[in-house]
Amino acid sequence: xxxxxxxxxxxxxxxxxxxxxxxxxxxxxxxxxxxxxxxxxxxxxxxxxxxxxxxxxxxxxxxxxxxxxxxxxxxxxxxxxxxxxxxxxxxxxxxxxxxxxxxxxxxxxxxxxxxxxxxxxxxxxxxxxxxxxxxxxxxxxxxxxxxxxxxxxxxxxxxxxxxxxxxxxxxxxxxxxxxxxxxxxxxxxxxxxxxxxxxxxxxxxxxxxxxxxxxxxxxxxxxxxxxxxxxxxxxxxxxxxxxxxxxxxxxxxxxxxxxxxxxxxxxxxxxxxxxxxxxxxxxxxxxxxxxxxxxxxxxxxxxxxxxxxxxxxxxxxxxxxxxxxxxxxxxxxxxxxxxxxxxxxxxxxxxxxxxxxxxxxxxxxxxxxxxxxxxxxxxxxxxxxxxxxxxxxxxxxxxxxxxxxxxxxxxxxxxxxxxxxxxxxxxxxxxxxxxxxxxxxxxxxxxxxxxxxxxxxxxxxxxxxxxxxxxxxxxxxxxxxxxxxxxxxxxxxxxxxxxxxxxxxxxxxxxxxxxxxxxxxxxx
Numbered sequence: 001x002x003x004x005x006x007x008x009x010x011x012x013x014x015x016x017x018x019x020x021x022x023x024x025x026x027x028x029x030x031x032x033x034x035x036x037x038x039x040x041x042x043x044x045x046x047x048x049x050x051x052x053x054x055x056x057x058x059x060x061x062x063x064x065x066x067x068x069x070x071x072x073x074x075x076x077x078x079x080x081x082x083x084x085x086x087x088x089x090x091x092x093x094x095x096x097x098x099x100x101x102x103x104x105x106x107x108x109x110x111x112x113x114x115x116x117x118x119x120x121x122x123x124x125x126x127x128x129x130x131x132x133x134x135x136x137x138x139x140x141x142x143x144x145x146x147x148x149x150x151x152x153x154x155x156x157x158x159x160x161x162x163x164x165x166x167x168x169x170x171x172x173x174x175x176x177x178x179x180x181x182x183x184x185x186x187x188x189x190x191x192x193x194x195x196x197x198x199x200x201x202x203x204x205x206x207x208x209x210x211x212x213x214x215x216x217x218x219x220x221x222x223x224x225x226x227x228x229x230x231x232x233x234x235x236x237x238x239x240x241x242x243x244x245x246x247x248x249x250x251x252x253x254x255x256x257x258x259x260x261x262x263x264x265x266x267x268x269x270x271x272x273x274x275x276x277x278x279x280x281x282x283x284x285x286x287x288x289x290x291x292x293x294x295x296x297x298x299x300x301x302x303x304x305x306x307x308x309x310x311x312x313x314x315x316x317x318x319x320x321x322x323x324x325x326x327x328x329x330x331x332x333x334x335x336x337x338x339x340x341x342x343x344x345x346x347x348x349x350x351x352x353x354x355x356x357x358x359x360x361x362x363x364x365x366x367x368x369x370x371x372x373x374x375x376x377x378x379x380x381x382x383x384x385x386x387x388x389x390x391x392x393x394x395x396x397x398x399x400x401x402x403x404x405x406x407x408x409x410x411x412x413x414x415x416x417x418x419x420x421x422x423x424x425x426x427x428x429x430x431x432x433x434x435x436x437x438x439x440x441x442x443x444x445x446x447x448x449x450x451x452x453x454x455x456x457x458x459x460x461x462x463x464x465x466x467x468x469x470x471x472x473x474x475x476x477x478x479x480x481x482x483x484x485x486x487x488x489x490x491x492x493x494x495x496x497x498x499x500x501x502x503x504x505x506x507x508x509x510x511x512x513x514x515x516x517x518x519x520x521x522x523x524x
Contacts, residue, residue: 057181059093060230060284061085064100064256065133065276065494067107069121069316071302075279079316080302082125082309084281093285094180097126100256100273101133101191101234102494104147106401108393109319111501112326114139115147117319123152125312131189132157132169133234133256134495137201145170156189156232159213161206169205175217177224183288186226188217190233190243192257196495210235211246218247228286228293230254237262237273244269251293252284257494261299270295278302327393330386332507335514340378340395346426349521352376352395353432355513356503360469361434363502364404364491368435368455369469370415372479374428375400375499387507396500400471404491405484409453409462412436414483416450421480423449423523429479431521434469436460439522471499 063081071077081097088095099122104115115136122130130153136144141162148155148170155172162169175188193207214231221229228251233240240255244266252270255262259276274282285296339345340352356376361369378394419431420440439452453460472493474481507513 057094057183057288058178058185058286059088059095060252060254060282060286061088061095061097062100062254062272062274062282062284063098063278064234064254064274065102065259066099066118066278067103067105067110067135068277069109069117069319072277072279074303076277076302077308077316078121078125078278079308079310079313080306081278081281082312083306084300084302085126086309087306088283096128096178098129098232098254099127099131100232100254101131102135102256103130103133104144105135105138106496106498106501108327108389108498108500109323110138111498111504112323112389113319114143116150117316117323119147119150120319121312121315123150124315125309127153129154129156129187129232131155131232131234131256132160132172132191134192134196136191137197137205138497140201141169141204148172156187157191158188158217159193159208159210160191161208163204163206174213175221177221177226180286183286183293184225184227185286186221186224186229187232188214188221188229190214190231190235192235192239196491210239211243214243214247218249222249227288228252237264237271240271241266244271251286251295254282254284259494263297263299270297272297274299327390328388330388331504332387332510333512334382334384334387335512336384336516338382338513338515340376341381342377342379343426345373345376345432346428346430347424348523349432349517349519351515351517352378352382354434354518354520355506355515356395356499357432357434358515359503359506360402360471360499362506363402363497364467364469366404366435366467366469368412368433368466370412370419370431370433370474371471371499372419372428372474372481373430373432374479375471375473376432387513389504392500392503392507396498396503398473400473400499401493401496402469402491402499402502403472403475403489403493403496404467404469405475406465406467406488406490407484409455409460409464409466411483411487412460412466412468413450413453413462415474415481416453417447418480418483420450421446427479429481433520437518437520437522439524441524472496 069078085095085097103118109117157168157172158174160169168174177186190210230252232254234256240253248267250269255273258273261275261280262273264271272282274280281300283298338352339350344350357369357371416438419429437454438450441449441451475484
């Protein structure tokens with residue numbers, strides 16, 4: 001079995017490197033599952049793939065994991081996707097725009113508007129069909145129901161039920177059939193059900209095993225005479241693969257959750273994931289051919305060759321203007337100076353470092369948190385007084401995500417040693433921590449200068465497992481933190497909260513913040 005990753009070319013080198021780092025991690029995990037990952041170059045911003053023939057009864061346009069309405073690093077943008085759909089309709093094809101989950105959260109804008117900016121943009125751009133991803137539950141059931149009620153498009157989800165009604169949440173269809181020029185295409189939706197949706201966020205909802213729900217939906221679609229069956233899923237690739245193996249009658253799985261473009265064929269089922277933030281759109285044509293339903297696939301870059309759809313662009317611009325004002329809103333008060341001076345952050349404990357690390361640990365309910373000081377920016381001491389969202393963005397500008405790993409105490413010590421290895425030089429790898437304390441012995445050699453690591457006041461147990469909140473940058477081996485590779489990941493980059501969002505939640509909860517130096521890092 002071969003898994004294909006379309007490796008983009010024509011992007012800045014640092015963006016390709018970042019994608020390659022994520023794929024390296026994915027390759028390691030997938031190899032253990034018994035299948036290969038191939039890299040295939042796909043030009044982005046250069047020559048577009050040859051589009052499928054224009055006589056297809058239905059051309060499915062797939063996006064997934066879209067957190068921004070605007071382009072990211074020059075790619076994506078919902079107004080460009082809207083133009084793509086309109087251009088396709090002019091050729092005589094029938095486009096069906098589908099999103100495979102994750103759009104209400106998480107972004108800076110979503111932390112303010114609770115996903116309303118996404119729904120309003122989707123309504124104008126002509127989204128046709130959506131399923132739910134894990135981030136749709138970030139604000140709880142009531143906000144989800146409100147956003148679903150505001151949507152002008154159809155939701156389809158078979159395995160998330162409202163406990164109050166026993167039916168799919170928000171009036172979603174468990175499955176549906178649409179007919180295109182005589183071709184009956186059945187759709188059903190599935191959402192992941194693991195710990196990436198916390199118990200708190202599940203209140204009032206009942207999650208059913210995806211394969212069990214798929215069995216029921218596929219049976220119903222067969223009885224309705226569907227010529228082709230399409231699963232719209234927000235599941236891990238491994239689960240999508242299991243779905244295809246168990247139900248070979250599936251024509252297509254339109255999937256989300258992974259943020260890298262993936263195309264694979266398992267048995268006779270096409271599995272497609274279109275990356276994230278609408279940087280690419282997967283086009284999947286279904287049509288009759290020689291007594292069967294044929295598929296044709298293309299991955300289309302969403303770049304400057306596509307002009308903005310004016311109506312969609314107007315909605316996006318309105319929310320961007322509102323966002324600019326909301327960033328200056330005061331959300332808390334600092335009762336002490338917040339020390340984000342770069343040199344002190346990168347050589348010692350600071351109260352700003354403690355503030356960020358504590359917010360990460362609280363966000364996940366983890367035992368410990370470790371963050372590289374280089375990801376905390378601003379390079380200044382913020383005076384006591386009002387704290388705005390813009391202040392928090394200045395401290396956390398990179399869009400890093402809170403991830404969670406389960407590792408032994410020995411791995412924690414290795415991480416701290418890696419972080420302290422360049423001390424006394426001011427290095428971005430220097431660790432700011434929460435839930436633990438340690439000593440740097442300046443007389444010991446680099447890589448072995450961390451001693452007396454304590455958790456809850458007691459010596460760390462090298463054999464015990466700890467749940468540790470870390471940035472996705474460290475999970476991917478950034479700043480020399482390669483010890484997290486191959487460890488058990490409880491929450492990955494696809495499911496975690498933005499660190500700036502976790503930080504905002506923490507300071508809003510406190511209202512008045514006064515982080516202190518507590519002896520978490522001692523140097524002798």
